[in-house]
Amino acid sequence: MYREFFLFPRHPTPNENIPAAAAVNPQSTIPPHNSNMSRQQPITKDHDTADMIGTTVSSLAAAETLPGVCHTRLQGEPLPNHDDTRRIVELCRHLFFPGFYANSQVRRDNLLYHIGIAVDQLRSILSRQITAGLCFETECGTPPDMKETAARAERLTMQFIEQLPHMRTLLAADAEATYRGDPAANSTEEVIFSYPGLRALTCHRIAHALHKLGVPVIPRMISELAHSETGIDLHPGATIGPGLMIDHGTGVVVGATSIIGENVKIYQGVTLGARSFARDADNNPVKGVPRHPTVGRDVVIYANTTILGRITIGDGAVIGGNLWVTFDVAPGERLVQSSPTNIVRLPAE
Numbered sequence: 467m468y469r470e471f472f473l474f475p476r477h478p479t480p481n482e483n484i485p486a487a488a489a490v491n492p493q494s495t496i497p498p499h500n501s502n503m504s505r506q507q508p509i510t511k512d513h514d515t516a517d518m519i520g521t522t523v524s525s526l527a528a529a530e531t532l533p534g535v536c537h538t539r540l541q542g543e544p545l546p547n548h549d550d551t552r553r554i555v556e557l558c559r560h561l562f563f564p565g566f567y568a569n570s571q572v573r574r575d576n577l578l579y580h581i582g583i584a585v586d587q588l589r590s591i592l593s594r595q596i597t598a599g600l601c602f603e604t605e606c607g608t609p610p611d612m613k614e615t616a617a618r619a620e621r622l623t624m625q626f627i628e629q630l631p632h633m634r635t636l637l638a639a640d641a642e643a644t645y646r647g648d649p650a651a652n653s654t655e656e657v658i659f660s661y662p663g664l665r666a667l668t669c670h671r672i673a674h675a676l677h678k679l680g681v682p683v684i685p686r687m688i689s690e691l692a693h694s695e696t697g698i699d700l701h702p703g704a705t706i707g708p709g710l711m712i713d714h715g716t717g718v719v720v721g722a723t724s725i726i727g728e729n730v731k732i733y734q735g736v737t738l739g740a741r742s743f744a745r746d747a748d749n750n751p752v753k754g755v756p757r758h759p760t761v762g763r764d765v766v767i768y769a770n771t772t773i774l775g776r777i778t779i780g781d782g783a784v785i786g787g788n789l790w791v792t793f794d795v796a797p798g799e800r801l802v803q804s805s806p807t808n809i810v811r812l813p814a815e
Contacts, residue, residue: 543598543601543609543610543612544594544597544598544601545598545601546595546598546599546683546684546687547595547598548687550591550594550595551595551684551687551688551691552691553591554588554591554592554595554672554688555668555669555672555688555691556568557584557587557588557591558588558630558633558668558672559668560580560584561581561584561585561588561630561634562630562633562634562637562668563637563658564577564580564581566655566658566659585627585630588627589623589624589627592623592626592627593616593619593620593623594619595684596619596622596623596676596681596684597612597615597616597619598683598684599681599682599683599684600615600618600619600681600682601615602682602683603682622676622679622680622681625679626675626676626679629675633671633672633675635708636671636708637664637667637668637671639708639709640663640664640667640708640709640710640711641654641657641658641664642654642709643708643709643710643711643729643731644657644661644663644664644711644712644713645657647711647713647731648711648713662695662696662697662698662712662714662715662716663696663698663710663711663712663713663714663715664712665692665695665696666692666693666695666696666698666700666712666715666718667700667706667710667712668692669688669689669691669692669695669700670689670692670700670702670704670706672688673685673686673688673689673700673702674702674703674704674705674706676688676702677702677703685702686702688702689701689702696715696716697715697716697717697718698712698715698716698717698718699718699719699720700718700720701720701721701722701724702722703722703723704720704721704722704723704724704725704726704738704758705724705725705726706720706726707726707727707728707729707730707763708728708729709728709729709730710726710729710730710731710732711730711731711732712732712733713731713732713733713734714733714734714769715734716734716735717734717735717736717770718732718734718735718736718737719736719737719738719739720738720758721738721739721740721757721758722758723740723755723756723757723758723776724738724758724759724760724761725758725759725760725761726738726761727761727762727763727764727765727781728763728764729763729764730761730763730764730765730766730767731765731766731767732767733767733768733769733787734769734770735769735770735771736767736768736769736770736771736772736773737771737772737773737774738758738759738761738773739758739772739773739774740757740758740774740775741757741774741775741792742757742775743755743757756776757775757776758775758776759773759774759775759776759777759778759779760776760777760778760779761773761779762778762779762780762781762782762783762797763781763782764781764782765779765780765781765782765783765784765785766783766784766785767779767785768784768785768786768787769787769788770787770788771785771786771787771788771789771790771791772789772790772791773785773791773792774790774791774792775792777791777792777793777794777795778794778795779791779794779795780794780795780796780797780798780799781797781798782797782798783795783796783797783798783799783800783801784799784800784801785801786800786801786802786803787803788803789801789802789803
């Protein structure tokens with residue numbers, strides 16, 4: 467049954483330009499399009515190949531080989547879809563900044579129309595994806611009540627849509643803070659169009675709202691879109707106040723239980739991570755325990771600094787670059803490296 471999906475080397479017809487090796491030996495397995503190959507493995511018999519493929523397919527399809535990994539879809543339950551998740555982000559970006567993403571023909575006189583269309587599309591796609599995410603709440607092999615799941619997904623979708631104006635307010639503050647904080651930025655419009663920090667924060671505002679609503683899987687898929695797009699890894703669980711500026715951004719990591727106050731500046735390569743993990747009886751990390759830093763308002767953290775553990779960085783503190791911080795920092799305190807003693811200056815030749 468699998469033979470039709472595989473192509474095997476064929477013998478040239480009498481009218482074809484036959485390579486010399488094949489002309490001497492009519493049974494040659496050298497394909498006519500690759501006459502430079504001096505050796506070829508003999509053709510595997512069709513039935514042997516089919517048996518091997520059949521055995522492999524059966525093994526891959528065996529449910530017992532996927533314990534705790536494969537969503538079994540016993541009653542045709544939906545699975546999350548990456549394309550739809552990406553479309554959710556695109557629609558939200560259009561709603562946050564009309565005309566900057568997707569349809570550039572948006573004007574004041576047709577704004578209501580375009581917003582209405584986008585919200586209607588968002589409601590439909592998001593409800594389906596939340597339904598798919600909620601299916602993972604049941605144990606593998608236990609089908610969910612799809613009618614109740616779909617109804618709950620619709621309620622969560624409407625709660626999310628209600629938060630869109632607030633998310634726009636947060637992102638407008640992020641864009642303004644980035645423009646004011648970066649001397650290379652010429653306008654907030656330039657920030658919205660092109661800055662990776664704001665693109666990552668847009669995904670985060672969406673993912674965080676869904677995370678707080680208790681939606682499984684979908685928030686992390688959205689945050690990973692930003693991660694792959696910008697190199698900025700913001701966990702959906704992180705609480706981030708308005709006016710965050712992520713400058714350059716590549717390599718920034720903000721852990722799940724991090725808390726960031728208002729008007730904070732973070733430069734490339736900064737990590738807000740966990741220092742250690744509480745362990746359960748099986749020596750696995752205990753989930754849900756606060757383990758990442760709390761950063762106050764008006765804090766600046768320069769490039770490639772790592773801040774670990776459930777420590778507090780006080781309001782107005784400045785953390786210099788290339789530091790390793792595992793202790794509380796007082797409000798207004800400044801941390802810098804001591805004068806380097808391992809640098810050798812060589813005169814010009």
